[in-house]
Amino acid sequence: MSDYLDPNNEELLNDFFEEARIQIEQLEQNILVLENDATDKDCIDELFRAAHTLKGAAATVAITELAELTHVLEDVLDEIREGHCRVTRPVVDALLVAVDVIKSMVDCRMEGSVYRDQGVEELKTRLHNLLGDAEPDSAAPASSSGSSENKDEAAAGDDSASVLDEDELTELLELLESSQKLFQIRVFFDESALMNTIGGIQVYAALKNEGTILKTTPDFEALNEDIFHPEVYYFVASQSDIPSIRDLVSISDVTTGSEITELTEETLDRLRENKKESVTDSFESRAAGSETAASPVDSAETEDNSGAAASQKKSAETVNDKKGSKKQSQSSILRVDSKKIDSLLNMISESVINKSTINQVSDVYHQLITEFRSLNSKMENEVSSLFDILDDYPVSSEEEDLPQKVRTLRERCVELMDRYDHFEDKFKKNADDLKNSTQKLALNTGSLQEGIMQIRMVPISTLFARFPRLVRDLSHSLNKKVDLILEGEDTELDKSIVEDLLDPLIHCVRNSLDHGLENAETRAALGKPETGTVVMKAGNEGSMIVIEVSDDGAGINADKVRQKAVEKGLISSDAPLTEQEVHNLIFLPGFSTSDTISSISGRGVGLDVVRTQIEKLKGTIQVTSRKGAGTAFIIRLPLTLAIIQGLLIRSATSKFVIPINSVIDSHRILKDQIKLIEGREVFKIRDELIYILRLSRIFGLPPAKEQRVSAYEYMVIIGNEERKLGLIVDSLLGEEDVVIKPLKDKYSKTFGIAGATILGDGSVSLIIDVQQLLERVQSHSGESDYITEEAVNE
Amino acid sequence: MIAKGDLTGINVSRKASGLKPTGEPIRVLIVDDSMFVTKQITQILSSEGFVIAATAADGKEGLDKYKELYPDIDLVTMDITMPNMDGVTALEKIMEFDKNAKVIMVSALGKQDLVKKSLLLGAKNYIVKPLDRVKVLERISSVLK
Numbered sequence: 012m013s014d015y016l017d018p019n020n021e022e023l024l025n026d027f028f029e030e031a032r033i034q035i036e037q038l039e040q041n042i043l044v045l046e047n048d049a050t051d052k053d054c055i056d057e058l059f060r061a062a063h064t065l066k067g068a069a070a071t072v073a074i075t076e077l078a079e080l081t082h083v084l085e086d087v088l089d090e091i092r093e094g095h096c097r098v099t100r101p102v103v104d105a106l107l108v109a110v111d112v113i114k115s116m117v118d119c120r121m122e123g124s125v126y127r128d129q130g131v132e133e134l135k136t137r138l139h140n141l142l143g144d145a146e147p148d149s150a151a152p153a154s155s156s157g158s159s160e161n162k163d164e165a166a167a168g169d170d171s172a173s174v175l176d177e178d179e180l181t182e183l184l185e186l187l188e189s190s191q192k193l194f195q196i197r198v199f200f201d202e203s204a205l206m207n208t209i210g211g212i213q214v215y216a217a218l219k220n221e222g223t224i225l226k227t228t229p230d231f232e233a234l235n236e237d238i239f240h241p242e243v244y245y246f247v248a249s250q251s252d253i254p255s256i257r258d259l260v261s262i263s264d265v266t267t268g269s270e271i272t273e274l275t276e277e278t279l280d281r282l283r284e285n286k287k288e289s290v291t292d293s294f295e296s297r298a299a300g301s302e303t304a305a306s307p308v309d310s311a312e313t314e315d316n317s318g319a320a321a322s323q324k325k326s327a328e329t330v331n332d333k334k335g336s337k338k339q340s341q342s343s344i345l346r347v348d349s350k351k352i353d354s355l356l357n358m359i360s361e362s363v364i365n366k367s368t369i370n371q372v373s374d375v376y377h378q379l380i381t382e383f384r385s386l387n388s389k390m391e392n393e394v395s396s397l398f399d400i401l402d403d404y405p406v407s408s409e410e411e412d413l414p415q416k417v418r419t420l421r422e423r424c425v426e427l428m429d430r431y432d433h434f435e436d437k438f439k440k441n442a443d444d445l446k447n448s449t450q451k452l453a454l455n456t457g458s459l460q461e462g463i464m465q466i467r468m469v470p471i472s473t474l475f476a477r478f479p480r481l482v483r484d485l486s487h488s489l490n491k492k493v494d495l496i497l498e499g500e501d502t503e504l505d506k507s508i509v510e511d512l513l514d515p516l517i518h519c520v521r522n523s524l525d526h527g528l529e530n531a532e533t534r535a536a537l538g539k540p541e542t543g544t545v546v547m548k549a550g551n552e553g554s555m556i557v558i559e560v561s562d563d564g565a566g567i568n569a570d571k572v573r574q575k576a577v578e579k580g581l582i583s584s585d586a587p588l589t590e591q592e593v594h595n596l597i598f599l600p601g602f603s604t605s606d607t608i609s610s611i612s613g614r615g616v617g618l619d620v621v622r623t624q625i626e627k628l629k630g631t632i633q634v635t636s637r638k639g640a641g642t643a644f645i646i647r648l649p650l651t652l653a654i655i656q657g658l659l660i661r662s663a664t665s666k667f668v669i670p671i672n673s674v675i676d677s678h679r680i681l682k683d684q685i686k687l688i689e690g691r692e693v694f695k696i697r698d699e700l701i702y703i704l705r706l707s708r709i710f711g712l713p714p715a716k717e718q719r720v721s722a723y724e725y726m727v728i729i730g731n732e733e734r735k736l737g738l739i740v741d742s743l744l745g746e747e748d749v750v751i752k753p754l755k756d757k758y759s760k761t762f763g764i765a766g767a768t769i770l771g772d773g774s775v776s777l778i779i780d781v782q783q784l785l786e787r788v789q790s791h792s793g794e795s796d797y798i799t800e801e802a803v804n805e
Numbered sequence: 806m807i808a809k810g811d812l813t814g815i816n817v818s819r820k821a822s823g824l825k826p827t828g829e830p831i832r833v834l835i836v837d838d839s840m841f842v843t844k845q846i847t848q849i850l851s852s853e854g855f856v857i858a859a860t861a862a863d864g865k866e867g868l869d870k871y872k873e874l875y876p877d878i879d880l881v882t883m884d885i886t887m888p889n890m891d892g893v894t895a896l897e898k899i900m901e902f903d904k905n906a907k908v909i910m911v912s913a914l915g916k917q918d919l920v921k922k923s924l925l926l927g928a929k930n931y932i933v934k935p936l937d938r939v940k941v942l943e944r945i946s947s948v949l950k
Binding site: 206215 | 912913914915916917918920921924925927928930931933934935940943944947
């Protein structure tokens with residue numbers, strides 16, 4: 012088979028990888044469901060479908076190792092489906108191992124290699140053994156064709172005219188041209204055919220050449236959707252005859268059979284007869300709600316029948332919908348290279364900046380108008396005073412007696428007074444138009460931006476979906492009983508964040524299972540339920556996403572943590588720390604309280620790494636814990652990394668942006684409120700001492716020219732609840748949405764700068780890296796640097 | 806080479822299915838940007854007596870060759886995804902040029918929409934990659950009947 016494949020078809024391969032990812036996810040999730048409820052029929056069907064799809068897809072791209080494995084997997088699932096194989100723990104384990112191998116196979120292929128492991132044969136044997144006596148050869152096509160046969164039989168009993176009601180038939184018959192006959196063609200389709208959703212249209216296309224297709228059931232739109240219809244009715248006006256039509260609709264590998272009936276006036280009569288009978292049979296079953304009675308039949312009958320027909324149709328539709336829903340939801344997803352979206356976002360960001368520029372221009376126009384108005388009225392005043400001077404001319408004389416020159420002057424004055432009025436109106440109108448358009452533009456760019464951001468948003472379920480398996484495996488290896496509860500899976504966040512969030516979350520969950528939850532015996536002894544609970548919860552909080560990983564385990568043992576921290580020299584033994592501060596020690600580098608390093612939490616990566624990763628995402632992580640009751644990690648992240656709300660500040664002659672989510676507070680403080688402690692500037696707010704940094708010193712900025720002499724300083728407090736510092740700036744300019752532009756390589760390591768942005772007026776402003784400033788304040792070496800710098804500056 | 810189809814016996818009854826009733830060979834134009842697929846179709850069809858009159862690597866070339874060789878082309882196999890001009894467009898243009906053209910689409914799995922569009926535009930049938938000898942011949946003969 013592989014000979015037939017075009018191995019260079021990268022698009023096909025990419026499609027395959029995407030498909031494989033979806034199906035693997037399906038497999039994994041459903042196996043876990045199956046483990047808990049072996050009788051879940053939908054779940055088994057879903058599993059079978061996923062394996063089947065994966066097998067087909069793998070064969071298409073000639074990934075034979077995968078096709079072979081999924082084939083065996085499909086067999087096992089089929090046995091389970093048929094009830095020949097019980098879902099026991101070994102079965103679930105084997106299935107999960109198979110899924111793992113499938114993942115590895117796909118991963119290898121993505122990297123351009125082929126997965127070769129002797130374990131595969133072993134696994135296949137293991138799966139085969141599960142089959143027991145059952146025939147290993149796939150029962151899938153048989154069962155599917157079997158089901159379509161059943162449909163055929165069931166359908167054969169139907170009255171051939173029953174899909175049309177009387178009105179519809181009358182209407183169709185009226186459409187006939189002379190010499191044309193009306194055919195009802197019922198075609199059955201082969202579900203096992205490749206791309207079986209095409210059949211309806213293929214027959215449609217074939218019939219189109221033979222006559223006029225008046226109607227199809229399901230309708231054309233439905234045929235055009237990517238849904239398999241086991242049978243379709245076509246109503247065709249044609250001069251052809253039944254044998255040639257039958258020939259036309261017999262398409263090997265597509266259709267499995269057809270029933271063709273010619274519909275005539277007699278059919279219509281018969282239909283009416285039947286209805287009459289059925290009405291006399293069941294008088295009480297009359298439906299309310301009248302339809303137009305186009306026929307001479309009494310209206311009650313029409314009501315009854317059209318009602319019945321409609322309800323019948325409706326139930327048929329619901330069945331179809333149910334069948335199609337899964338496929339439909341998949342087919343309506345458009346895959347787009349994320350780079351394309353990023354570049355769109357970039358462009359729209361530029362537009363946002365342009366918009367601000369235009370906004371400012373528009374404001375300038377309005378200022379100009381005001382200016383112009385005052386100039387104009389000044390001029391008018393002056394002209395009018397000139398006019399008055401002219402008026403002083405001997406009043407006695409009659410108008411005509413005035414010298415010509417004076418008359419001309421007076422006329423010119425009047426003219427001058429009105430000279431710019433017309434211009435002013437026009438100018439004003441245009442400036443207003445500009446303002447209106449700018450406002451509209453602002454709205455549009457706003458929604459565009461939001462729309463594109465929305466495209467980048469993915470539900471966190473894509474991330475959470477990895478955890479049931481993880482928790483299952485972990486709990487088995489730790490021999491603890493754990494329930495995982497996922498909440499708020501619909502919460503959306505930026506795709507780029509999702510990708511970098513997996514590792515930190517895995518770490519938190521591992522931590523909960525390994526260090527947090529007690530084993531069943533301990534829990535029982537403590538009077539807790541034997542099964543521990545881990546909750547992963549996501550939700551929105553303003554423009555932030557909050558993700559919480561909590562457990563009902565032992566909680567953090569503050570004494571133990573403190574002791575460890577002292578041992579490791581992280582804190583002095585008499586450090587006055589609150590319980591919360593002690594809890595936060597677990598985020599320090601090199602901290603690990605587990606008595607033995609386990610393979611689960613102790614992979615040489617501590618929670619400090621988690622913190623770093625989260626902070627890289629411009630987020631924060633907190634831990635709260637109650638001894639004996641549990642621990643919760645709370646992660647807060649911005650919705651997106653590309654656009655942030657910033658506080659615009661000025662220091663010396665430069666403008667800077669501080670991400671607003673790092674701004675805690677801002678104060679105007681008296682200069683003499685700043686104290687020196689151990690050579691460092693500090694400020695006391697309530698009982699808290701805050702270290703102070705001066706932006707102008709950090710960046711070595713020259714002082715502003717107009718040296719303000721003021722007793723006050725502006726201080727912005729930045730950081731988070733645990734770590735904060737005061738930043739002395741020259742003035743606060745306001746809030747603005749800014750688009751983060753990364754700095755070029757050469758500058759990317761510049762201390763204290765996270766990126767740059769272009770402001771509305773077109774000027775470039777640097778974005779403060781709050782995290783780095785916080786680190787500098789905390790690290791002792793940084794302190795000395797700072798002092799030296801200060802010394803140099805002074 | 807023994808292909809699957811030979812074993813099923815389906816082809817035995819229609820041995821030389823690549824010949825017209827008059828005994829002349831049926832002339833095929835293969836339009837496909839993949840050399841691989843072109844080679845495979847050639848192999849399948851030649852073994853049945855078809856003559857590959859020409860091959861084209863994209864829709865534009867396919868359309869040009871069809872016009873050039875018309876009316877000496879009895880059948881076109883048309884890939885869907887191709888550079889320069891895709892198969893659906895090429896099909897449309899060929900149908901405009903010759904409404905009796907017999908074009909059979911060659912599609913990868915998952916291109917249902919495009920196949921449907923092609924069928925409505927006048928394609929006579931379609932075959933799905935990876936190609937299966939029996940199915941290819943089955944579908945081609947259904948077009949020629």
